[in-house]
Amino acid sequence: MDSDALVIGAGPSGLLAAKTIASRGFSVRILEEHAKVGVPSHCAGLISVEGLKRIGVEASGSFVQNTITGGRIYSPDGQYVEIKDRRPRAHVIDRTALDQRLAELAVDVGAELTTGVRAERLTLSDGCVTGASGAGWVEEARLVIDAEGPSRRLAREAGVINNGRAPLLGVNTEIGCDVDADIVEVWFGEETAPGFFAWVIPTSGNQARVGLATKSGDPTKFLAGFVKKRFGDTKYLPPRAGQVLVEGPVNKSSFPGLLLVGDAAGHVKPTTGGGVVLGGLCAIEAGKTAVKALETGDTSTKTLGEYDEAWRRLYGSEFRSMQTLRSLADRVSDARMNRFFRVFRDAGLGDRVNELVAEGDMDLQEGVIRRALSEPGIMKAAIGGLGRLALAELRGLVNL
Numbered sequence: 131m132d133s134d135a136l137v138i139g140a141g142p143s144g145l146l147a148a149k150t151i152a153s154r155g156f157s158v159r160i161l162e163e164h165a166k167v168g169v170p171s172h173c174a175g176l177i178s179v180e181g182l183k184r185i186g187v188e189a190s191g192s193f194v195q196n197t198i199t200g201g202r203i204y205s206p207d208g209q210y211v212e213i214k215d216r217r218p219r220a221h222v223i224d225r226t227a228l229d230q231r232l233a234e235l236a237v238d239v240g241a242e243l244t245t246g247v248r249a250e251r252l253t254l255s256d257g258c259v260t261g262a263s264g265a266g267w268v269e270e271a272r273l274v275i276d277a278e279g280p281s282r283r284l285a286r287e288a289g290v291i292n293n294g295r296a297p298l299l300g301v302n303t304e305i306g307c308d309v310d311a312d313i314v315e316v317w318f319g320e321e322t323a324p325g326f327f328a329w330v331i332p333t334s335g336n337q338a339r340v341g342l343a344t345k346s347g348d349p350t351k352f353l354a355g356f357v358k359k360r361f362g363d364t365k366y367l368p369p370r371a372g373q374v375l376v377e378g379p380v381n382k383s384s385f386p387g388l389l390l391v392g393d394a395a396g397h398v399k400p401t402t403g404g405g406v407v408l409g410g411l412c413a414i415e416a417g418k419t420a421v422k423a424l425e426t427g428d429t430s431t432k433t434l435g436e437y438d439e440a441w442r443r444l445y446g447s448e449f450r451s452m453q454t455l456r457s458l459a460d461r462v463s464d465a466r467m468n469r470f471f472r473v474f475r476d477a478g479l480g481d482r483v484n485e486l487v488a489e490g491d492m493d494l495q496e497g498v499i500r501r502a503l504s505e506p507g508i509m510k511a512a513i514g515g516l517g518r519l520a521l522a523e524l525r526g527l528v529n530l
């Protein structure tokens with residue numbers, strides 16, 4: 131046996147799972163296909179202040195570039211709602227530097243990281259995953275953590291997951307521009323970003339990460355259109371593309387000898403496509419279950435299945451609420467969205483929403499969804515925008 135645990139992929143989820151297992155004295159090997167951890171990065175790098183703490187990482191100038199206190203949300207016809215908090219709510223981070231910090235933390239507790247090695251397939255014996263192999267090598271481990279990210283190629287080829295809903299394609303670039311340094315912008319509209327939204331995330335008062343994701347069409351063309359609309363004729367760096375998952379968790383993320391974590395398990399917020407914190411939190415649960423399996427010598431689903439139970443117990447209803455909100459958002463036309471913003475503004479709901487958001491949680495969004503749906507004023511605006519039936523569906527799901 132080459133190691134107790136073999137982790138495939140040195141993204142945040144793989145590294146947090148690796149750190150959790152290695153910190154309990156088990157041997158952990160992490161394989162990363164790229165030459166450098168965190169390179170290339172396509173991530174917009176917005177992570178809640180609370181979320182970073184929850185995954186056990188101290189904010190540091192080595193990766194935190196800016197801090198955000200609020201957001202401006204634009205309707206398709208250009209109306210906007212501004213949400214502002216007194217407290218810092220989110221960090222804008224350099225994802226490459228964050229991933230490298232997470233790698234340091236995993237290596238510090240004994241994990242062994244090898245870069246430039248691509249796992250080509252998971253190896254199986256009698257239906258149990260026993261390791262992985264690649265060009266001219268085979269690694270055996272008592273259990274494998276598949277943290278390969280959104281492609282899920284290894285998991286699909288091993289037959290442990292089927293094709294889910296197609297991911298969105300996201301693109302992200304950096305632009306020199308004049309922006310409010312502490313405000314994130316979110317832009318909706320079928321002409322801007324069909325099926326999702328565009329974002330402007332300031333890294334400072336004169337530089338922003340600008341991107342979007344779409345369910346159809348060429349996102350780079352939509353990005354060019356959005357940049358022109360928002361910033362005029364401005365030059366920008368060639369955008370980087372990546373898959374944005376919004377369909378929610380896979381049905382099953384534990385198999386004999388194998389756990390899926392992070393994007394590979396669909397542990398991404400269906401509302402925003404953000405996966406660093408929620409994916410990381412679930413990956414830490416995977417690490418704890420792996421420790422139990424290694425301690426007891428039982429890597430069957432009897433023990434590894436406790437990982438599925440743990441993330442469902444802790445975050446299952448969060449995922450479900452966010453999935454419902456996503457599926458409603460997918461069905462709201464631009465005209466309805468514009469109407470929603472109008473009713474909302476005319477009813478003067480901004481202050482109340484600010485209070486709700488100030489109390490709310492960027493990562494665990496169920497609480498704020500429930501509270502918003504209990505507010506008569508917000509309900510009235512939402513009925514104008516979403517229609518009664520859609521709203522009843524949402525309320526039913528969060529058991530109001």
Ligand SMILES: Cc1cc2nc3c(=O)[nH]c(=O)nc-3n(C[C@H](O)[C@H](O)[C@H](O)COP(=O)(O)OP(=O)(O)OC[C@H]3O[C@@H](n4cnc5c(N)ncnc54)[C@H](O)[C@@H]3O)c2cc1C
Nearest residue numbers: 139141142143163174175176249279300372392393405406
């Ligand atoms: C455009 C865009 C913007 C985003 N913005 C945000 C944001 O602002 N905030 C946020 O929280 N989330 C954001 N996300 C989502 C976030 O990037 C992911 O949820 C997160 O990276 C998932 O972490 P992970 O460790 O599961 O996978 P990844 O970060 O994808 O890491 C997987 C790693 O595995 C490696 N790998 C893959 N296959 C193999 C193999 N066969 N062998 C060896 N190594 C392999 C890859 O090289 C990679 O390093 C964004 C995504 C996109 C596409």
